[in-house]
Amino acid sequence: MRDAAALQIHTIRTETRVASASAALVPLVPFAALLLAIGGMLGAPFDPLVFLGGAAAVCACALPPERWTRLARAGLCAPALFALAFVPAARAGALRLADRLFAASEAVNAYAYIRLADAAENAGAERLAALLCAVLLGALCVAACRRRSVAVLLFLGVVFTQAYFGVTPGVWRNVLLFAGLALPLASGGREWSAAAVLLAGAAVVTLAVFLLAPRPNAAVEAYSEHLRDELGAAAMTLTQDAPQPEREPERAREESRHHEENAAMDGAGESAASGFERQTRTEREISLPHRVDWLRAALWLLLAVALLVVPFFPFLLVNRAKRRAEELHGAFADADNAAAIRAMFAHTMDWLRAGGLQTENRPYAQCAAAVEALTSAAYAARYAQTAPIWREAVYSDHAMTDAQREAVRALLDETAETIYEKASRRARLRMRYVDGLCGS
Secondary structure (H helix, E strand, O other): OHHHHHHHHHHHHHHHHHHHHHHOOOHHHHHHHHHHHHHHHHHOOOHHHHHHHHHHHHHHHHOOOHHHHHHHHHHHHHHHHHHHHHHHHHHHHHHHHHHHHHHHHHOOOOOOOOOOOOOOHHHHHHHHHHHHHHHEEEEEEHHHHOOOOHHHHHHEEEEEEEEHOOOOOOOHHHHHHHHHHHHHHOHHOHHHHHHHHHHHHHHHHHHHHHHHHOOOOHHHHHHHHHHHHHHHHHHHHOOOOOOOOOOOOOOOOEEEEEEOOOOOOOOOOOOOEEEEEEEEEEOOOOOOOOOOOOOHHHHHHHHHHHHHHHHHHHHHHHHHHHHHHHHHHHHHHHOHHHHHHHHHHHHHHHHHHHHHOOOOOHHHHHOOOOOOOOOHHHHHHHHHHHHHHHHHHHOOOOOOOOOHHHHHHHHHHHHHHHHHHHHHHHHHHHHHHEEEEOOO
């Protein structure tokens, strides 16, 4: 029985490792397809550094546990977005990449775009912006594999971009692109069988389209051109500058100067007619142009958010710990003795790990010596007697008794009391508000 339990534990660990590797490999497929398609649309060659940077972002967002995934995505996306918005080199590179897309659209359409960057080439800035965009793209692909709504929005965004700009990366890159974007839609990107069925269906549809309609359809092309014209007109109305306000009438100070000239006529002594001249001078008010310091505005915004969030952060920790404790105690009171035993023994192991126990991927029954070094010989003996009860509750379908349930509950209470009394004040705060072992 011991060998069978060890074999089951080894199988569970293997399945866990395979699931972790799958969680990292599945987002790499749409990321690679998107990167190749974007490179084809912009006419940019394949850059190994950009690909490796985005792949590293995918692994960093996909490999951690579920509760750390959002934190990892925020930790990667926030600096990348800040750099693209406020760092001059990255901002200039992003504008150059946008100009590449505009140039590709002009080459196949009768459109004229306003260039966003200077004409000077800056390969380093473009590479930096491409690397930051690849990081954002990798985090987006991980989110698409975790949530179908994100996958649908990403799919529609790619379709809209190609339809609006009229630029495609080529037939086979486009097929690979939409096959990669369809992969997260198959059960969240976690079931390879469903993904294989979906990709096989996409391959059949693609082959049928190539065989039945290998050339562009004139009606579809005309309608798409009409839609692009309407979208372009709408975009121009949105991006046009606001009408200039009517200029106030310039205030003028009028000044009249009179020049009187008397000329003597020969022999008559007659006076010449007086001549008058009016000169007008205009005074104009000149003021400095109004400029907005976006960096200062962003810093003030961050400071305001910090002032609003930081004072309430301790209360968030308290509520989180209280909510987790309520969930755990609800599992302890389960009517099924086996489920309650599994939950209580797992919580016991959380207490021991918080106290310094290193399980090191060993079965719980083999941790008695480490538990004795951490606590006492008497406690280690009770732990060694209780571990088989947990193993029976996990790996068998036997009916668990109330006496076994009470034995595990007694071990949990003793563990919590022992570990909490031996812990330092800092460790107690971590156990209470970070690990959520004690509740509120």
